[in-house]
Amino acid sequence: MTLVAADPAAEVETATPAASGPVHTKPDLAGPVAQRIALAVLLVGTALLYLWNLSSSGWANAFYSAAAQAGAENWTAMLFGSSDAGNAITVDKTPAALWVIDISVRLFGLSSWSVLVPQALMGVGAVAVLYAAVRRAAGPWSGLLAGAVLALTPVAALIFRFNNPDALLVLLLVTAAYCVQRGIEKDASRWWFVAGGAAVGFGFLAKMLQAFLVLPAFAGAALIAGDRPLGRRVLDVVTAGAAMVLSGGWYLVLVELWPGSARPYIGGSQNDSIVELALGYNGLGRLTGDETGGLGNLNFDVGPGRLFGSQMGAHIAWLLPAALICLAAGLYLTRRAARTDPTRAALILWGGWLLVTAVVFSFMNGIVHPYYTVALAPALGAVIGIGATLLWQHRADIRAATAMSGAVLVTAILAAVLLARNDDPYPWLRAAVGVIGVGAAVLLLVVARLDRPMVRATVALAIAACLAGPAAYSIATAAGPHNGAIPSVGPSRGGGFGGLFGAPEPGPTLTATLAADADRYRWAAAVVGSSNAAGYQLATRAPVMAVGGFNGTDPAPTLQEFQQLVDDGAIHFFIRSHIMAGGFGGHTPSGSQAATEIAEWVQAHYNPITVDDATIYDLTQRATNT
Template sequence: MTLLQTRTVATSKISRIEIIALLAVLSLTALLNFLFLSQNGFGNSYYAAAVKSMLVSWKNFFYVSFDAAGFISIDKPPLGLWIQATSALLFGFNGFSLMLPQALAGVGSVAILYFLVRKAAGVVAGFIAATLLAISPINVVTNRSNILESLVVLTVLLATWAILRSIEQRSLSWLLVGGAFIGIGFNIKGLETWLVVPVLIATYLFGVQLAWRIRFLNLGLMLLVIICVSLVWIVAVDLTPAPQRPYVDSTLTNSEFDLTFNYNGTQRLFGEPSYGGKPPVIKHDKGDPGPIRLFQPPLASQIGWFLPFALLSLMAGLWKVDWGNLRQSLKRRYLSQSQYSLLLWGGWLITAGSFFSVALRFNQYYMAVFAPATCALVGCGVVSLWRDMAIPTWRGWLLVVAFGATALEQVIIMTGFPDWNNWQLPLLIALCVTGVLLLGAMRILLLRNPPQKHLKVISAITLVTLLLVPLWWVSVSLTPNNGGEFPLSGPNPIQQGNFIVPKPDQTLLDFLNANSTNERFFIATSSIEDAGSIALATDKAVMAMGGYSGYAAILTPQSLAARVKAGEVKLFLIPVSNLQESQAQALYSQEIAATGNPFVTSYTNALTRWISDNCQPITPNQWQTTPQLLKMQLYKCNP
C-alpha cells in the first residue's frame, strides 16, 4: 500500500456519524474565524479605504480606486475587493462586513479539503487534514482579516476539486472549470494563484486515462482558459486611456501588466530594486533564504507546526511506492488515484515551499496557500504510518519519528518567543514530549503483540497533544488588538512586525474640516497609512501622492503645482524632515529632530520639497491635540 491508501475504501456515501463529526470540525472553524471578529477594526487600512472609495461610484469600483476621487488604484487585482465591497453594500461599511467573505471562505476551504483527502485516503485522513487546516495559525488570522489569502485558498482548492473530477470522469468540461477557478484566483491575488498550476498540470497529465494527444490538447485548452480569465481585467484597464482611470499604484509605467508581473511578480522572488537610492523595504524578519527557512520561528510560527510530519509523510510515501506497480502504471500510461494524489499534494508542498524558502520579498500571510498541502500530507501520513507500527522492522518506528520531529519543531518555535506566558510554555512542551514518549513506549510493547486498540488510543493522544500547541497559539489571535496591516499569528504580533494604524487625531480632522472649501482632495500626504486612516475616518478623498510604496510616478512638482493652482488640493501632511531650518525653529524651537519617513522616495521627496518651499507650515497647536514633534508636518498651500 502507498501513503494515500487506507484499509477502508472511501466511498461517496456519508454516514450519520461522519456528518456529525464534519459539522463539529466546521463549527470549530467557524468559531475560530468569527469569534470576536468585529474587534479587529478595519484590518488592513489600505484595502479598507479602497473598498470605501469603491462604494462611491461604479468607476471607482471597476478600477479598485484607493481614493474617492479616483486618483490612484490599489496594487492588487479587483475580484477580492469587489467581493468585500459587495458585502459592505449589503451589510453596511464596517470591519465585520469586510472580513465576512474571508471568514466564510475559511470554512469552505476546510470542507473542500476534507472531501478531497477523504476521497483519496479515507475518512480519518480527511478529518485530520480538515482539522489541521481549521487551526492552521496563518490561515486563522487571514480568515479573520480583510487580507485576500483566504479567498485565494478557496479558489485554488475549488480548482483542484474540479481537475480531480475531470481526471475521474475524463471530462474536458471539468478541466476547463478548474482552469476558470485558477483565473478567478488570479483576479484575487495575481501570480500567487499560479504557484500550483504546474502541479495541477502534472497531476492531470499523468492521472487521466486518455491518449497523450488528447491530454495535451485538453491541457492546452485549460491553459487558454486560465490566460483569458486571468488577464481579461488587466487588458481592459491597460487599454483604457490613462486620463480616464486611476493611476496604477506601485508602478513607474501606469500599467497593470507591470504591476502584476514586475512589482507583484519578479520583485516578490528577487526583491525590490532601488529607486533613486531608496533601499528595499523589509517589513518583517523572515529568516535567511535557504532550505531551513521554513523551520525557523519567524515563518514556522505561522505555518511550520506540522511541516516535519508532512515532509516525512511525503518521503515515506515515495519510499513505500510499489515500484513494480508504478512501472505497470507508466506502461499503461496513467497513474492510480493514490499515485497521482501523492503527486498532487507532494508537488504542491515542494513548489510552494521552494518559493517561500528563497523569495526575498513577501509577507508571512502569503503562506496561507501553502497550508492545504501540508495538512493533506499529514492526514494521509498519520493513517499510513500508524498501520506500519505493526511491522517488526524499522518502518514501524516511522510514526514515532514523525511525531518526535514534529514535537521538536514545535518546541523550537515556542522557545523562539521567550516572552510568552511562563506557565504556558513549559506545559505545552511537556505535552509534546509526553505524547511522543508514550507512543514510543507503545511501539516497544507492540513488538510483544498488545491489543491494537491500545495503540490507537495512544496514537490519538499523541496527535491531540501536538494539535493543542498550535490551537493554543491560535487562541492568542482571538484576543483584542490583533488586527492590523499584516496579520500574524501568535503572541506579540506587533513585535513580530504587524502594526495597527492609529486613528487620526480628532484635532487634525477638525482643522481639516474647518479649512476645507470643497477641494477635490480633503488632504494630500506621502504616507499611505495616514491616507488610509483619514479616508476611513471621513467621507473625503485623500491623495496618496506616491502610492503605497511611495515611488509611483504619478506627480511631478510641476503637475502638483498645477493642481494646487487649480484649487484641487491645498492641505498637505508630509514628513517633518522636509521643514526648512527657519520653519522648524519657528514651530518647534530647540526640539528639532527630523525623523524621516520610510515611505519617502525620490519622487515624494521632490514633491515634499516643493511643498516646503512654496507652502506655509501650520502651527502645531492648531492641528495636534498635544503639540509635539512628530514624524509628520501639516502645510497649507494657497492657490
Template sequence: MTAADTGQAQQAEQAVPIEPARQRPPHWPRYALIAILVLGTVLYGWVMWTDNWGNTYYTAAVKSMSSDFTNFLFGSFDPAGAVTIDKPPLSLWPQVVSVKIFGFHQWSVLLPQVVEGVAAIFLLHRTVRMWAGEKAALIAALVYALTPITVAITRTNNTDTMFVLMLVAAAYTFTRAMQALEPRTRTKWLLFTAFLLGCGFLAKMAAAYIVVPAFFAAYLAGSKAHWRRQVLDLAGAAVVLLASSLWWVAACGLWPGKKPYVGGSTDGTALDLILGYNGLGRVFGGEGNGNGGAAATGGGGGPGAGGASFGGPPGAGRMFGDAVGGQISWLLPLALIALAFAAVLGFRRLRRSAPADPAHRAGWVLWGGWLLVNALVFSNQKGVFHPYYTTLMAPAIGALVGAGTMWAFQQYQEREGLGRFVLPADVAVTAAWAWVLISRDTSWHGWLRYAVLIVALAAILALVLRKVPKLALALGLGAVLLAPAVWSAAAAVSTTAIASLPAAGPAEEEMPVGWDSGKLTADQRKVLDYAKSHASGAKITLAVEGGSQSAGVYIVATNETVVGMGGFDGKDPVPSVDQLSTWVREGRLRFVLTGGGMMMTDEKTVIERSKWIKQNCKPVLTAGESGTLHECTDA
C-alpha cells in the same frame, strides 16, 4: 389451496432474491466535519467582535471602491480614484459587496474573510475525501483549521484568504477531473481548474502561478487519455488560464475613460506591476523589493518591519527559522515524511510493474508538488517575503498529513514491515520539533512544551502496547496538534496583532494607536477639522504625503475625500506636480499634509512633489507626529 400449490408458492418465494438491507453510512464523519467548520468559524470570526478594522490599506480601498464603479473595477485606494492598491481587486470585491449590503462596519469588512476561510476548510475536506478517504479528509481539514498563520491571516482582510480559497477550489476541480471516466467530463473539470487558477492570479498575481507546475505534473501522472487528448486538454487549460488571469490587465490598458493609476507600477500599467514589483521582483529582488523598510511590506510597514517580520534571510532553513517556523512548520516534518514514504512506495510499485491507481497517484503529485514548489520559492525568495505568505502551504500540509497518517495507521494495524513504526516515529519527530519551536521563547506559553511531551509520551506508549489502536491514534493526533492549536487560539483572540503584518505567536511590539486601528489620533483629528473648516468647497479635503498608512486612517475613519499621494509606499508618481497644480487651480484641493509618513525616500517623483509643495503651499498647522498641514495656492 392444495398442498402442491402451497409448495409451489414457497418455492417461488425462495427463488426471488431478497435484497439485503442497505447499510447506512455512519453519521459521525458529518458531525466531525461540522465541528471542524464551527471551530474554524470561531477562530477566524472572533475578530469581528473586536474593534479591529483589519489592514487599513485594504479597508480604505474597500470604502473607496464602494463609492464608484470605476473605483470598484480597478481597486482604487482613495475615493478620488487617484491610485489603485498594488494588487488586482478580486479579493476586495466580496468585501465591497458586504459593505454595500450591511453598511461600512469593521465586521462587514471582515465577514467575507471568515466565509472564505471556512469555505477553504470545507473544500479541502471534499478534495482529500475524493483522493484519500473520509478519515484522511477530516484530519486534513483539522490541520488546516489549526494552522497558526492561516488563523492569523484569515482574521484580517489581506488578499491571501481569497487567494488560498481559489487555489483549494482549483485542487477540488482538478481532483474531479482526474476521477472522471468520461473524457469530456474530465476536460470540463480541467478547464474549470484553469479558470480558478486565473482567479487566484486576480487575487495575488503571479503568486498563483507557483502551483501551476504541480497541477501540470499531477495531470501527466494521473491522466489515462491518449497523448493527443492530453495535448488538447493542456492547450485548452492554458488558454483559459491566460484569459481568466489577464482580462483585468487588458481592461487596465484599454479602458477608454478616466481610471486610477496602477499602484506599485513604474508606468501606470498592470503589466509592469505583474512583471516587476509583484512578479519577478518578489522572487529575485530589485528596486522596491528589498527587505529594508515599509516600502517592502506589501501590506504596510510597521513595528519591527526591518527584522523578523520579513521572514529572515533566504536559504534552506527559512521555513524552520525564528520568523517562519512557528507560523507553518509545526507539521512540515510530518508532511515531508508522508511524502517521502509515498515516493518510495510508488517507486517500488513502478519497479514491480504493479497496477496503480492514476487518480490516487495524481493526488500525491499534486499536493507534494504544491508543498515542495512553494517551500522552494519561499525559501529562496530574495525580494519581499513575509511569514504570512506561507499560508499557501497549509492546504498541502493538511492533505499530506491526512493521507500519510491514515496510511501509517493502516501499516500499524497490519504490523507488516518497517511501516508499522512510522506512526510512533511521526509522533516523536513532530513533538520534538514542537519542543524546539516553543523553546525559542519560553516566556510565551513555555508550559506548552511539557504538555506536548506528556501527550506524545502517552501516545507512543499506547502505540507500543497496541491495546487500543484508535485511542493511540487519537492521542497521537492530539500530540502533534496541541501546540499549533494553542498558537492558533492565541492568534484568534489577540488584541495586539498588526493586521498588515499578521503573525501568530509572541508579539514583537504592541499595535500603537492609529496603526491599523481605523481611529484618528487627537493630532489627526485636529488636522482634518482644520482642513474641513477651511476647505472653501474643495472636493478633496486633504492630500496626504507619506504613503497609504498615513492616508488610510483618514479614509476609514471619515467620509471625507482624502488622497494618499504616492500610493502604498509614497513612491508612485501620482498625483503628479501637474495634477496637483490642476487640482489647486480648479479649486478641488486646498490642503496638503506632509511629514507623517513612515519612511524617507530619494525618489524623483517624491522630491518633485515636495519641491512643488514648498513653492506653492504655506504651513498653517503643525500636529506632532501626524505632520504639518499646508495650505496651497497655484503659482
C-alpha cells in the same frame, strides 16, 4: 493497491487483488453518521475560531479597508481597486479580493465586521473544499484530518481573520486543486479542468503571479495520473491553461486599453502599467529582489531554514517535517499502484504544491512576508491527511510504524522549540507536548500489537502531540487584535509595522478639520504613502490621496500634476508625514522621488498648521511670502 476510508482505530487493511477488493476485520464505528457529525464539528469549530472576537482587529489592514470604502462608494474605484474614491492611485495588487469586500460593504455598510467576515467565511470554505478533495482521494477521515490541520495552522487563523488578499487566493487555489482532482478521475468531464484553470486565473486577480506556484503540481498530476491517453492528457492541460489565461487575462487587457486619464494610476508600477506590475513588482522582482519601486532585498534569512526561522517558523513550521515524512511514505506505499491511482495522484498534486511553494518562499530574494506562508497550509493538511492514513493502514509493517513514530516525535520536538522561542504564554504546554509526543511515538512503534482501547488512546495522544502547539498558537492569534500591513501570529504585540506601513489614528480635532467641507473637494487631503492616507480616509470618510502609492515611490502624481490639481482646487489639505519616501528601516527604496518633491514644494509655499500634534497645510491658502 486498493485503498478505502478507514476509521483511525480500525484494524489493518489487507491489500488483495482488485477483483476481490480489500478485506477488513470488524469495522469500527466510522459510519456515515459519525463522519457527518465530525465534519459538522470541524466546520462549526473553524467558523467559531475565525469569527470569534473578530472586530477586535478594527480595520486590520487599513490599506485595504480604505480601498474597500472607496470601492463601495465609487464603481470606478471598485473596478480598478483604487485607494480612494477620487481615483488617484490603485492598491498594488489586482483587485479581486477587494471586490468581495466591496460588495460586503455596499450591502452592510462600512464596519470592521463587513470588512473581515468575508475573510472568515472564505476560511471555512477552504476547509470544506479541502475536506472534499482529500476525501475523494483517501476517505472521509483523511479529509477531516486535512481540514483540521488547515484550520489550526496559525497563519491560517491569522489570515482568515484579516483582510489581505491571501484569504481569497487560498480558497481559489484549493478549489482549483479539487477541480483538477475531479478531472483526473475516470470518465471525468474536461469541464473540471476548465473550472480548475478558471479558479487559478481568478486567483491571479487576487495576488498575481503567486497564484501560478501551484501550476507545476497541477500539470504534473494531470499528465502523470489522468485517466486518458497521453494526447488527451496534454489537451486537458492546454485546456486548463487557456481557461486560466482567459479568466485572469481579460482584466489586464481591460486596464491596458482603458484610457489612463479615465482611471486611477496603477499603484506599484513606475509606468502606469498593470503588466509591469504583474511581471515586475509583483512578479519576477519578488524572486530576485530587483523591484523598481520596492524596498530592495531586505531578507537575511534566505535559504532552506527560512520556513523554520524566527520570522516564519511560528506561522507554518509546526507540521512541515511530518508532512514531508507523510509525502515520502505515501509515495513509497503507492509505488506499485496503477498509474491512475487517485491516492497517488492526490499526493503528486498536493505534494508538488507543498514542495514548489516551500522552495520558492525559502529562496526568494524580494519582498516576502511571513503571512505569505498561508499558501502552504492547504497542501500541508492534504499531504498529512493522505500520508497519515496510508501509514496507519500499513501499521503492521515496522517501516510504516517507524515513520509514524518519527513524524510524531519530530513534530513534538519542533513544537517545544517553537513554543519556547517567542515568549511562550503557555510554558506548561511545552512539557506536556514533549511528554505526550514521546509516549505516543513509543506506542506507535508497537501499535499493531495493542488492543482496541490502547489503539484509540495512542491515536488520541499522537493527534494531541501534533496539534496542541499550532492549536494553542491559533487560539492566541484569534484572541487578540492584529493590524497593520504585516501582521504576525500568536499573542498580539500591537499589530504590524508602523510608520509608512501603519495607518495613523487622527485626533478628533484633526478629523473634524479634514472632514469640514470635504464634499467641495475631490480629495479632502493628500499625504505620502497609502497606509498613511488610509488612516485619515477611514477616520474622515472622505477621499484622501496617497501620494506615491504604497511605498511612496510611485511617480503618481508628479510634482507638475500635483501643482495643477492644487491650482484646480481639487485638494484641500496636505498632511506632513514623518516618512517622505526617504527610506524604511535605514534603507532607501528605489523608484520615483516625486513624493519627496511634492512634500518639499508644499513646505516651501504653504504655512504649516499644527492640529492634534499633526502638521497640515491648507492648499487653498498660499503663503504670502512665496
